[in-house]
Amino acid sequence: MDDGSDQPPDRRTDPGTDRETDPGTGLPAAGPAPATAPLSVLSRRALLGSAGAGLVAGAAAGVAGGAVLSRSAPHPGAAPPRSGGPASPGAGRVPFHGPRQAGILDPQQARVHLAAFDLAAGVSRDGLRELLKRWSRTAARLAAGEPAEAAENQIALDAGPCSLTVTFGFGATLFDRAGLTDRRPPGLEPLPDFPEDALDRARSDGDLLVQICADDALVAFHALRVLQRQVVGTAAARWQMSGFSRTPGATERPMTGRNLMGQIDGTNNPKPGEPSFESRVFCGSGQPDWLAGGSYLVFRRIRMLLDNWENLPVDRQERVIGRRKSDGAPLSGGSETTAVDLGAQGPDGALTIPADAHIRVAAPQSNGGAAMLRRGFSYHDGLLADGSQDAGLLFLAFQADPRHGFVPVQRKLSRGDSLSRFLRHEASGLYAVPPGAPEGGYVGQTLLEG
Template sequence: MSGQSTTPAGSGGLSRRAVLGGAGAGLAVGAAGGAWGGRASAQAPAAAGPGLGAARVPFHGARQGGITEPAQARVEWAAFDLLASTGRDGLAALLRGWSAAAARMAAGEPAAEGENQIALDAGPSSLTVTFGFGAGLFDKAGLADRRPAALAALPAFPGDALDPARSDGDLWVQVGADDALVAVHALRVLLRLATGLAAPRWLMSGFARTPGATPHPMTGRNLMGQVDGTNNPRPSDPDFEAAVFATGPDWMAGGSYAVLRRIRMLLEGWDTLPLDKQERIIGRRKSDGAPLSGGPGAVERTPVDLAATDPDGVLRIAPDAHVRVAAAASNGGAAMLRRGFSFHDGLLPDGSPDAGLLFAAYQADPARGFVPVQQRLARGDGLSRYLRHEASALFAVPPGAPAGGYVGQQLLEG
């Protein structure tokens, strides 16, 4: 397939790569660093540095970008509702236009002839654009018979406080880049292309670590200060592909299902907890993410020992510790690739921060990924007292498009 990597993957079958475009250099970055923690792999030290702008992730490929690549410094999420007049042909035109613009911008080219040069001097800065389809799309586009069963509505979870206006949507666009102007410009291009075809439903904006902000690659921290993502599946895991990427229906083979949750953190309460209380709630040391079961010599990647006790016989990982409840949920084989971003949207009327996590989980089947994990967490996780799930969405993220094709083509023309 044109545009695909010719670099030996060595990363569990991931085929996408980012290319440092300056002076024709072709250094693979991205996939091996992954959403599972490290911002850049040992293969990719140049992802930070003078080449940050030039780093590019080809749009075309077997997978869409923005799933397994490291979380960029800036993300924009936008959901759209298809207009009644758009129909199947209009949807195909929209997706064709979106894919063409995304491919050009990801290559560092203007989105179209005569495009308005807003981010002209910046390179693509690892720009990825990811498209998703919500359950409502299929009826509106006359494709009800092709709606995946996996798009069945998520169950209600204890503690959910969902705002319908910021949930769901017929279409989803994720734009990520390491430069904010590049990301915002790309979002605006895509919004403009939707005019008359689909109406914006909600927008969210988030951030992750700027490349180079930490001296060496490591798992990122969320706004609670927790090292977040240690146990994310890795492409080298034997079941990575099966856990993250779907095999069907036909047009979704090689795609994934994305669960999005806007999770506000009750930071004022959390921040006043003593450190040892915070660590007990999580089950890990805050300083380095090492499991509390591992003793002073443990490191972040030390396996969690749920049976470990202290000399008094007390479990080192508390019964309601986040890592214990999450681990129990995963024992049934549940796995999902988390690729979240922090958000900070100012203060709520009561003065508390409107801040937290734009959580995204990718899986082959939400019923075997997010749903069982969240059912356990919502009931038994001590951390849940400090979280509010305020918005939710589920999208089918189709496979990538080959050069000359567009995302969703297998659905629209299949």
């Protein structure tokens, strides 16, 4: 759904020259490829492979035969650039440590696993601290392509890091259960009930949320299984969901992705570098010190009524969204990136973009400037009992304060968005996403030791 948001940019650069590369081919626009690949991206194979040093040398030679690329860091506060690209997708690496958690500003990967956990009865603040230390050490090793120290299962034995990111969030209930009630941030107040919500509470909320993203399905699943096994005795799984996005390099040129309705999804995201980007996405004044530089994550599982949608003629679909389906251009004219003209009228004096079109109702100018950084993934979980598709969007949106971001926008959408009749909101969650961990530290350290 285009709610005035877009995915982070998917520009790639040659790390040796900082020249842009063609995301379709993975080749630099000009200049030679780097001569070698960092050995760190091969460390999982080096440490677990049976061929020892010979395997490392052979793999390094193979990578050196092509360009080793990186996606540029989209913002100074983001993690350092990835290495790797379409020519060597396994070599993509996003460091775990940094001022902000990975998986927020980084270019979107092809796969996601979301998993929520509840602390076990009797687990104290000390138990939570030990879990977060263990998880952070493991996430850092896996992001570097190294094996986990505990619960390693060799699922990703033959792969590089594949741009793996692991992001942790804290639900409102965590603070009471861990004896941290006085440190719960004000933005974690429960989301209101919205009209037409049909939420399954068993698949909503949770004390802890883990977002795992990677460009390879086995690498993502490997990280999920390791973290799940490391939590035994401290917390229990509450729910788990998986999703997918377009594989990096699947298109000949950088393009905004499409959702399962076939629509180009998310063209007007707040972009790193814009004057309001920091204040819209990351926490500042009015939030606890431990959350400074962090964010809030809203999760919604939104099922799409695809049979109903696909029975609409394309021109009707376009009027529901407010954009052309073929290229994403607004019905007011231009190309995908042309600013929407909400005042444009046709020859008959009617609004070119209907009053209930999705992009009109969701636009920041229609919601007091409210905006979010979306990073949603599609999902497909087979058929429901009535034979309809259990498919849609795992909506993920990072913002500085959901009371001034998601909540007012969703209230307006639930009242007047023509797209709503083709959607069902079936699960929901809100989480505080703390800042990143420094080298030697762990996520949540500012909360638990501040």
